[in-house]
Amino acid sequence: MKDLFTILSSLEKDEHIHLGRLLILTYVFSGDKYIGEIEGLTKLAKLDFLLRYPTYLERALLHNKKKMLKAPPKEYEKTSVESKMVRFRYGPWDFRYRRFINTLVGMGLLxxxxxxxxxxxxxxELGIKTTENLGLSEDLKDIFERSKLIKSNFDYSGTNLMKFIYKTFPEIGSLQYGKEIL
Incomplete structure (x- = not known):
């Protein structure tokens, strides 16, 4: 039987997980009337950083004197390496973002x-319907809840979000460019 590390590492290669997460994040940030937009790849990457790493989201909320009452990190998420991002010039980054976005745009979802x-x-419209269908899945409940937490607490400009992340998580700023964030 495969060990947990092998299973979680294989998830990193499944683009559907990343596409679904970015779709949900964009859906939540579109607001009640679905007209809101995320400005820039830098902002998207920082928002996704908080979503991919729930332990960092929890720390970010604590930094702002808030608690993560809904969808706190599960025990396995505290040590998981399922979501690898690297240190980049403007903070956490995944080199596949352009491909993910192009795929979602090509599918007519974004x-x-x-x-x-x-x-x-x-x-x-298709993205809204698709995301609402994803919302029926109990497995994605935490992604939706965490996206809502991020929207209500960290809807900063891309530059301010980048500054917040470097201030709140100084260890990221000390990593070499291209080094994985675990």
Whole structure:
């Protein structure tokens, strides 16, 4: 039988997990009328960092004197290496974001809009329906709850979110560029 490390490591290679997580995150950030957008890949990466690493989300909430009452990290998530990101110039990053976004846009679930030098990521009608169907899954309940926590507590600009992450998690800033964040 495979050990937990092998199973969790194989999950990292399953793009569907990442696509679903980014779809849910964008859905939540679209708001009640589904017109909200995430401005920039930097902001998306930082929001996704908090979502992928629930122990960091918990620490970020504690830093802001809040508790993670809904969907706290499970015991296995505290030591899991399922979600690898690397230290990049502007903070935690996954080099596959462009591919993930292009895939979601190509599937008609998200749209990407350029205005000036910025890109805005939003959800389509098909994306809304798909995400609502995902919401029926008990397995994704924590992703939805954590996305809501992130939206209500960390909906900062990309630059301010980056500064918050480096201030709150100084160990990330001390990593060499390209080094995995565990």
């Amino acid at each position: 749209y990407l809009r350029k205005a000036g030098r910025s890109y805005y990521l939003g959800i389509t």
